[in-house]
Amino acid sequence: MRTTAPSTTTVPLTVYGRRWCAISQMIRRYLDRMGIPYQYVDLDRHPEVDRQLSWVTGGRVRTPIVQLDGQLLVQPSVQELARALSRTGVR
Amino acid sequence: MGAGNGLPRAIHDLEQEFAGLADEIPESPEKRAISLLHGIVMEMWRSLGHGPGGGDGRLADVAELYRTAPPMEAPAVSEPLAPGSEAPDFALLDGSGHTVRLSDLRGRPVVLVFYPLDWSPGCSQQLDLYQQELDEFRRRGAELVAISVDSLYSHGAWAAVRGLTFPLLADFHPKGEVARAYSVWRDRDGFSDRALYVVDPDGTIRYGHVTPYLHHVPDIYELLEAVDQVAGVHA
Numbered sequence: 001m002r003t004t005a006p007s008t009t010t011v012p013l014t015v016y017g018r019r020w021c022a023i024s025q026m027i028r029r030y031l032d033r034m035g036i037p038y039q040y041v042d043l044d045r046h047p048e049v050d051r052q053l054s055w056v057t058g059g060r061v062r063t064p065i066v067q068l069d070g071q072l073l074v075q076p077s078v079q080e081l082a083r084a085l086s087r088t089g090v091r
Numbered sequence: 092m093g094a095g096n097g098l099p100r101a102i103h104d105l106e107q108e109f110a111g112l113a114d115e116i117p118e119s120p121e122k123r124a125i126s127l128l129h130g131i132v133m134e135m136w137r138s139l140g141h142g143p144g145g146g147d148g149r150l151a152d153v154a155e156l157y158r159t160a161p162p163m164e165a166p167a168v169s170e171p172l173a174p175g176s177e178a179p180d181f182a183l184l185d186g187s188g189h190t191v192r193l194s195d196l197r198g199r200p201v202v203l204v205f206y207p208l209d210w211s212p213g214c215s216q217q218l219d220l221y222q223q224e225l226d227e228f229r230r231r232g233a234e235l236v237a238i239s240v241d242s243l244y245s246h247g248a249w250a251a252v253r254g255l256t257f258p259l260l261a262d263f264h265p266k267g268e269v270a271r272a273y274s275v276w277r278d279r280d281g282f283s284d285r286a287l288y289v290v291d292p293d294g295t296i297r298y299g300h301v302t303p304y305l306h307h308v309p310d311i312y313e314l315l316e317a318v319d320q321v322a323g324v325h326a
Binding site: 020021022051052055056057058059060071072080 | 107123127134217219302304309311312
């Protein structure tokens with residue numbers, strides 16, 4: 001797990017992804033560029049998280065899954081994530 | 092009052108409670124059904140004006156076809172050329188019918204992206220990623236070109252649908268000749284492995300990578316680091 005800096009918000013944001021997944025990379029690069037801090041959980045390195053994600057997504061564990069202050073987005077586009085972040089007041 | 096994320100407070104609290112129940116319910120068809128129902132509710136919430144935008148109809152539908160296209164998941168069969176090798180020159184047509192020669196790109200780092208096929212799932216996502224990061228390559232003074240066996244007409248249509256603005260080169264005839272020269276050809280399939288090369292401004296390969304599986308997209312952080320190293324050496 002890793003967290004980017006700098007931290008400018010208290011809204012919890014977690015990206016569950018895989019290193020080789022293009023959409024995971026797009027989401028992470030977007031957050032990096034915007035300077036939005038997030039926790040990154042690589043599912044290849046943390047398979048134990050799969051069970052919980054499967055429970056809340058109805059078994060659709062397709063990366064990336066973004067957890068934003070309680071809301072879950074399965075494979076969001078960058079545009080959808082941007083709208084969700086906007087609603088939280090992050091940007 | 093909202094919970095700050097677009098979810099009403101009550102729903103937010105219910106979400107938290109639901110998430111905490113996972114370990115309390117034994118594995119069973121009933122648990123699976125409840126989980127599925129939650130997944131449905133979650134997606135319905137996204138679709139109520141909170142999810143992906145409407146797009147522009149049929150063109151957007153075509154752009155999304157890759158999501159339901161047959162998967163491509165075979166292991167790689169090739170090894171990249173070694174760093175320090177001279178990058179084989181080539182002259183290939185792009186989607187506009189212009190000839191692109193590697194030797195014409197001397198003087199700057201060049202990222203060569205070999206990908207299996209236009210329109211396919213992994214390739215659509217991989218090239219979307221490079222389009223999103225195009226400014227990062229340009230900021231490093233690097234040129235990025237992508238190569239597959241598809242025709243220039245396929246490249247032109249695919250680039251238009253996906254909004255790709257970097258060159259897509261047609262390794263079309265003799266089919267796969269350039270992929271063979273770069274040691275990334277899959278003879279059994281008639282297309283290349285998914286591979287990257289970073290060529291320095293003098294035409295020497297400084298970085299080569301073949302993904303272990305066709306559906307794996309190379310790590311963008313590692314690629315940008317490789318470009319940084321080449322750009323830094325020649326700065």
